[in-house]
Amino acid sequence: MADRVRPLIAGNWKMNGTAAELPELKRIADGVDGTRSSSPYDALICVPATLIDRAIKTVVGSPLAIGGQDCHGAESGAHTGDVSAAMLADAGATHVIVGHSERRADHGETDIDVMDKTLAAHAQGLTAIVCVGETRQEREDGQAMDVVDTQLAGSLPKDAAPGNTVVAYEPVWAIGTGLTPSLLDIEAMHDHMRQRLRERFGPAGARFRLLYGGSVKPANAGEIFGISSVDGALVGGASLKSDDFLAICATVQAR
Numbered sequence: 001m002a003d004r005v006r007p008l009i010a011g012n013w014k015m016n017g018t019a020a021e022l023p024e025l026k027r028i029a030d031g032v033d034g035t036r037s038s039s040p041y042d043a044l045i046c047v048p049a050t051l052i053d054r055a056i057k058t059v060v061g062s063p064l065a066i067g068g069q070d071c072h073g074a075e076s077g078a079h080t081g082d083v084s085a086a087m088l089a090d091a092g093a094t095h096v097i098v099g100h101s102e103r104r105a106d107h108g109e110t111d112i113d114v115m116d117k118t119l120a121a122h123a124q125g126l127t128a129i130v131c132v133g134e135t136r137q138e139r140e141d142g143q144a145m146d147v148v149d150t151q152l153a154g155s156l157p158k159d160a161a162p163g164n165t166v167v168a169y170e171p172v173w174a175i176g177t178g179l180t181p182s183l184l185d186i187e188a189m190h191d192h193m194r195q196r197l198r199e200r201f202g203p204a205g206a207r208f209r210l211l212y213g214g215s216v217k218p219a220n221a222g223e224i225f226g227i228s229s230v231d232g233a234l235v236g237g238a239s240l241k242s243d244d245f246l247a248i249c250a251t252v253q254a255r
């Protein structure tokens, strides 16, 4: 335990959440353990951009951090409908997810785009949660590690460091499906990513938080967090329900 990286349990509400869900967020904030300095893990919920300001006010005084789900790579300009990292920071966010597979698929985002977004996040003092992961076909073709290598190399900028960047491994086929890789497959991928980070960033590579995401639930969180190279989770559906999210957090405490 002592040499493990401090865990981060991050929720991603995706395109869900209006003012009606703020009481649920409050329940999460009230249930997250301790203070930032005494809790054995960090907790974060990434809400829709429209909710960030109200979410910050809702969780004030709790150790729960609030993040965004995407940012543009540019600082400002003619990008209708987009949100800049500066806007997220101004609203009070401390983190932002970049390169989620739903963004890569729905908006054609490339590794270069993800790197630009990561740099934009860093420039505003935000921690970027950079998502990588293979499709089912790529896994069946034995390409999973090569795909993740390419995404990591192409999405992480030179200035990435454990203090400003988190990596989330999310196999696309495990997201929202109830399917998960075997524990051995998760461990193999996380060990592989750790090795790649060490090769590129030296000793600092050992300290990046590596999250697993894809159908994490209270029922499987304990065994996933039992893998020594898993430093937390990026939780989608189960982060919408305070009972489920808090039950997942509780399994980290118990590990």
Ligand SMILES: O=C[C@H](O)COP(=O)(O)O
Pocket: 012, 100, 170, 174, 175, 176, 177, 178, 213, 214, 215, 216, 234, 235, 236, 237, 238
């Ligand atoms: O960002 C979260 C992931 O896409 C996982 O979503 P999920 O827990 O609903 O499978």
